[in-house]
Amino acid sequence: MTDTPLSRIRNFSIIAHIDHGKSTLADRLIQTTGTVALREMKEQLLDNMELERERGITIKAQTVRLQYKAQDGETYILNLMDTPGHVDFAYEVSRSLAACEGSLLVVDASQGVEAQTLANVYQALDANHEIVPILNKIDLPAAEPDRVKQQIEDVIGLDASDAVLISAKTSLNIEGVLEAIVTRLPPPTGDADKTLTALLVDSWYDAYLGVVVLVRVRDGHLRKGMKIRMMSNGSAHTVEQVGVFTPKMVAVDSLGPGEMGYVTAAIKTVADTNVGDTLTDDRNPATEALPGFKPSIPVVWCGLYPVDADDFEKLRESVGKLRLNDSSFHYEMENSAALGLGYRCGFLGLLHLEIVQERLSREFDLDLIATAPSVVYKIKRTNGEEMELHNPADMPDPSVIAEISEPWIKATIMVPEDYLGSVLTLCNERRGVQVELTYVGTRPMAVYRLPLNEVVFDFYDRLKSVSRGYASFDYTVDGYEPGDLVKISILVNAEPVDALSFMAHRTQADRRGRQICEKLKELIPRQLFKIPIQAAIGGRVIARETISAMSKDVTAKCYGGDISRKRKLLDKQKEGKKRMRQFGKVEIPQSAFIAALKMDA
């Protein structure tokens, strides 16, 4: 196969705020270029996983190669990188952008610029992208293309006078988008005669092919049978297959400069493939790696335990399998006095956590208990040693701690004027520090610094509810700062329950402690004796509730008459017991854990 001349290749991403129509547009581009026969076309083809389709969100960056015969008579290869829309997966946006030269900026013409639009545009500008503004949803009566054009110019500083007006839903003017890609986005650069350098954009595990690596070739060629080297660790692998996504995987002989595609090379685990790494020819290696991009760092950790201790083996296998396909998911084994053997798991954010939990229970049929999510704290000991704290249960004695630091974020929030007051109150309640309050057209935009710990639990939900869903939110992690942070232990019948302990700022400690005690009081069934429930910082109790004693004979009301009914009742009770956790003399139902761990504001 001869290389496609660079002048006839375009590599592009679509960036947009969530729900502005990115996936719908991608589907239309695929359909219009005839890449997929209509009957094969499932809606939102790029959203691969069942879960993605159900939740209507794009999780993993996907790529597809389109062939387009342009009005100039030439046939172009258009490589589209889809990007995820949720803040948790923002780092995947950066890796997609690094593999392209241009972006389509999709803005909903009835909504206008949102927080994520801005965040994504800035990333694209950082990646030196040419950007074509696309105004979508012009079929809606509420669409105001002129106002939104003006907004794009005012806020982003992009010339929007020749923005492409489309409706992805009704397929209006998709041709206009394709022409804009060809005429307004630059072709890639690269040198076919140089030695191979290719950027490792993504990797995942495929049941048939093993580890599949998504690459963007910069210089040289990637061919079947050649030996490639990963520049970060020097490991070498023989290429078994190279190919492209149409979006089905189709093998080709080689990938040349500017092209995107996949490689398989008998690589054992996804852990051996570092996103952002450079692949080169093992026999004639390049001397300099391509500029990579930032690796993903898990910011939220929680413990995952099987409800039934016998399921630990199954959990072990399942997290291993999950990791094969999700290199941002981290895990290490841990042992909790309360919950037995389980895993401490690291996630990109709360949505990522929820998705993993759901996949574990759905795909692997596991019943799990998750402990309260926690951010990573940095602890400086009095002897100068430093440690990272992933689990509040591991916190050293306060007497040996010199300083505890917590991660902060910089959040950008856009919200209609009417809800601004409530949003600012929410930010202040969460220890936020206002950095900026400006207007985007007529729309307020607040920039706040907030402790990540105050955001991970439910900030996004609260923001949505105080703004009736109108606020949009985006954040970047913004360093560590020392804070007055304490560990709150929960004691049931005077015994600490490690899985319920959590970190909080001292000013929030009393409120949180009280809340959790009240919740547990409702959730733990009465027993034959009184049970105190306490929240404590070190030895000092900050909140207390008592569950009063009660005699409980569930069979009493059966009058001893109907024996089968009595047995049924006892069986039912036994079944319930399996879902209990024993704490000294007290049994705590699993539902109590789950509910207690769901923090309210």
Ligand SMILES: Nc1nc2c(ncn2[C@@H]2O[C@H](COP(=O)(O)OP(=O)(O)OP(=O)(O)O)[C@@H](O)[C@H]2O)c(=O)[nH]1
């Ligand atoms: N009326 C109208 N609705 C549209 C149009 N394009 C997309 N939509 C609808 O807008 C919603 C969001 O579209 P998606 O394509 O899923 O949005 P997205 O930006 O890909 O969202 P994520 O994948 O979650 O990031 C869907 O309900 C679409 O049917 C359009 O041109 N007109």
